Amino acid sequence: MIRVLRSFLVAAALAAPFSAAIAQDKAQTLADIRAELGTLAGELQALRSELLAGGDAAMQAAGGASALDRMNAIEAALSRLTSETEALQNRVNRVVADGTNRVGDLEFRLCELEEGCDPANLPVTATLGGDAGGATAPAVTSLPEVNPSGMPELAVSEQADFDRAKAALDSGDFRGAADQFAAFTQSYTGGPLTGDAHFLRGEALAQLGETSNAARAYLDAFSGAPNGPRAPAALLKLGASLGLLGQTQEACVTLGEVGTRFPTAPEAVEAGTALRTLGCQ
Known part of the structure; x- marks a missing residue:
């Protein structure tokens, strides 16, 4: 009983x-x-x-x-x-x-624009948010360690390396900044600052006139953290870069996503202006 x-x-x-x-x-x-x-x-x-x-x-x-x-x-x-x-x-x-397919399509088109890049040799696009087979996506299987303040723990020298690359960017050494941020993303893959590093590498490459490489960096910044603080700016910069590369249709779709995903972000207004400039329907 x-x-x-x-x-x-x-x-x-x-x-x-x-x-x-x-x-x-x-x-x-x-x-x-x-x-x-x-x-x-x-x-x-x-x-x-x-x-x-x-x-x-x-x-x-x-x-x-x-x-x-x-x-x-x-x-x-x-x-x-x-x-x-x-x-x-x-x-x-x-x-x-849908998101993974869009990222894969953008990677393919950017590769077509890069000298020496063979689309046939592109690796399989990583699934957004990790392996979502069986719809495990919203689960967080692992999180960066946090200290008592609630901020993610950084690897030894991670902040110093990031700050060094950022200082190069701020001083106008765009080539040095691009190279340092590229090395940073390889050394600290998936770290708390990796998304920022991809984005700032895109900024450095854009200043160098390497629009295709900049677009790829912005794409990496967005796909790595599609809901992160840099996501609206990364998506906006990606769309603008595609427009400069003559990929008008892809640029219109990408810029349209800014307002759809982040309607309250300031970048949504800029994206709307860019859409009108490109004559997007």
Whole structure:
């Protein structure tokens, strides 16, 4: 009897704060969540059978006649959460696939414009946000270590190397800055400052008149952190660079994405101006 009551209370406690638990466990994937929902639903069905088999005594121990009503409510909530999780999984799959395809297309077109670059030898475009197979994308499987202040930990010499490259850029040594930022992104791949390094390398290359290479750097900055603080500027600069390269259609699509993705960012206004200048429809 006590086991029945305890099982029922556990099921109720798990179902009520379920969305909060999802938010707290950032290492979970959507597939994990769906599996847990299925397991919990199965346990609820078993509990219902046990409760009914126990007769009036079991029903009273579980809280009276309203016990089944509460179980039905929990079951309905689980069904709704399962449905919403599946819908989110499908949406994430579509967004990741579309974004990855767009990045791959831009990489191909930029390669065509670069001397000595063979599109046939381009590596397979990395999936945005990591491997999203099975819609695990929104999960954060690993995070940079943080110090007590909440800021990501930097590797030894990482900040110094970044500052050195930034100083070269600020002093007008664009070639030196481009080379240093390129070396930085290779040495600290995936680091907290890597996105900034890609973007600033694009700025240095743009000053050197190497528009194609600058566009690739802006693309790397955006694809590496499509929701990061540099994302609106990187997407704007990428679209502008494509326009300068004569890739008008791609430039229009890219610039249009700025306002769609970041409607409140200042870059959205600049993108609108650029769209009109290019005569985008």
